[in-house]
Amino acid sequence: MQTTFRVQTRGPGLYEFTREVAHWLPEGDGLLTLLIRHTSASLLIQENADPDVQSDLRAYFDRLVPPSSDPAMAYLRHTMEGPDDMPAHIKAAVMPVSLSIPVQNGALRLGTWQGIYVFEHRARPHLREIAAHLHHD
Amino acid sequence: MQTTFRVQTRGPGLYEFTREVAHWLPEGDGLLTLLIRHTSASLLIQENADPDVQSDLRAYFDRLVPPSSDPAMAYLRHTMEGPDDMPAHIKAAVMPVSLSIPVQNGALRLGTWQGIYVFEHRARPHLREIAAHLHHD
Amino acid sequence: MQTTFRVQTRGPGLYEFTREVAHWLPEGDGLLTLLIRHTSASLLIQENADPDVQSDLRAYFDRLVPPSSDPAMAYLRHTMEGPDDMPAHIKAAVMPVSLSIPVQNGALRLGTWQGIYVFEHRARPHLREIAAHLHHD
Numbered sequence: 001m002q003t004t005f006r007v008q009t010r011g012p013g014l015y016e017f018t019r020e021v022a023h024w025l026p027e028g029d030g031l032l033t034l035l036i037r038h039t040s041a042s043l044l045i046q047e048n049a050d051p052d053v054q055s056d057l058r059a060y061f062d063r064l065v066p067p068s069s070d071p072a073m074a075y076l077r078h079t080m081e082g083p084d085d086m087p088a089h090i091k092a093a094v095m096p097v098s099l100s101i102p103v104q105n106g107a108l109r110l111g112t113w114q115g116i117y118v119f120e121h122r123a124r125p126h127l128r129e130i131a132a133h134l135h136h137d
Numbered sequence: 138m139q140t141t142f143r144v145q146t147r148g149p150g151l152y153e154f155t156r157e158v159a160h161w162l163p164e165g166d167g168l169l170t171l172l173i174r175h176t177s178a179s180l181l182i183q184e185n186a187d188p189d190v191q192s193d194l195r196a197y198f199d200r201l202v203p204p205s206s207d208p209a210m211a212y213l214r215h216t217m218e219g220p221d222d223m224p225a226h227i228k229a230a231v232m233p234v235s236l237s238i239p240v241q242n243g244a245l246r247l248g249t250w251q252g253i254y255v256f257e258h259r260a261r262p263h264l265r266e267i268a269a270h271l272h273h274d
Numbered sequence: 275m276q277t278t279f280r281v282q283t284r285g286p287g288l289y290e291f292t293r294e295v296a297h298w299l300p301e302g303d304g305l306l307t308l309l310i311r312h313t314s315a316s317l318l319i320q321e322n323a324d325p326d327v328q329s330d331l332r333a334y335f336d337r338l339v340p341p342s343s344d345p346a347m348a349y350l351r352h353t354m355e356g357p358d359d360m361p362a363h364i365k366a367a368v369m370p371v372s373l374s375i376p377v378q379n380g381a382l383r384l385g386t387w388q389g390i391y392v393f394e395h396r397a398r399p400h401l402r403e404i405a406a407h408l409h410h411d
Binding site for chain 2 (some may be wrong): 010029030047054104109114
């Protein structure tokens with residue numbers, strides 16, 4: 001059983017779509033797999049309680065991978081698509097592109113504080129596609 | 138077929154549980170998936186020969202993501218749960234939350250030097266839960 | 275259904291093997307899982323259009339994790355196997371060891387610009403093994 005989730009982004013940051021995923025799951029046990037079909041955004045499982053966690057994550061990764069217009073990044077060559085493009089590819093190498101989550105009685109076996117997010121790395125809005133596969137036991 | 142592995146941690150560092158996983162596997166072929174049900178610890182497949190690799194990994198990531206009490210991290214806002222909390226969430230974004238390992242004749246298809254670890258990022262002891270799913274071919 | 279892909283590397287950098295994987299897939303729907311059986315190389319899904327993306331990725335990670343001969347890395351202890359060995363383990367913790375990709379009508383559900391790569395972190399040539407598992411729906 002497969003589907004595609006679509007998440008509309010409006011600039012860099014985390015966008016939760018746990019509810020859409022949970023709603024799609026049928027009864028029974030199995031394994032859910034998600035794959036983001038892009039090289040400038042990531043999939044994360046992260047804390048869904050304090051929104052500061054999400055803005056801190058963005059602040060940290062913007063410092064870890066500065067824009068290619070930053071003098072410290074002058075060695076980068078893939079700069080034609082904007083100063084946020086190559087950093088987006090780097091962030092997409094550091095953070096997950098696919099996630100697998102066991103399912104029991106139709107529910108994701110996530111921890112209490114875990115939510116599923118798209119982490120958008122580009123400045124402009126994007127409609128991000130996530131390929132989803134559910135294996136029924 | 139599903140279970141939950143539990144790993145007791147006593148401070149930051151790597152805790153191997155390859156043997157517990159291998160022991161749980163029945164005969165036959167399939168696919169094992171593990172998901173750590175926390176946002177301040179990670180799952181790693183890493184070298185299991187020289188223990189220096191494990192302490193070097195911890196030393197590196199402690200420098201990559203300093204405690205929020207470090208002046209370099211003054212921009213972080215999620216600091217109420219202690220100076221090791223937000224860095225733990227960041228490390229949990231950088232390192233894997235889920236792993237999938239093919240199984241053949243009841244054995245994990247890991248390389249010779251690969252072991253499965255919980256990487257604990259918090260200072261205080263925790264009982265970490267790993268959701269496990271085995272698909273039989 | 276399982277197999278092993280082998281990728282010969284000749285120094286650090288990205289080596290694409292999307293075509294070999296696609297060629298192996300039978301008709302029908304399912305889920306492909308890949309696991310690299312090494313702790314000093316990674317699996318990446320990355321941009322396959324501009325080769326500068328691949329050299330920029332290598333340049334970035336070489337700066338993020340300098341060789342253990344670099345004074346900034348003097349705290350590392352696992353140095354006997356060469357200055358590129360412990361950095362390779364660190365990079366293998368940061369980037370994926372396993373990937374899962376939904377399959378539809380015998381085709382990988384990758385995005386337009388996504389290719390599958392081995393990211394070699396060691397200086398010397400290696401024959402890298404990737405364990406592959408296909409679940410048929």
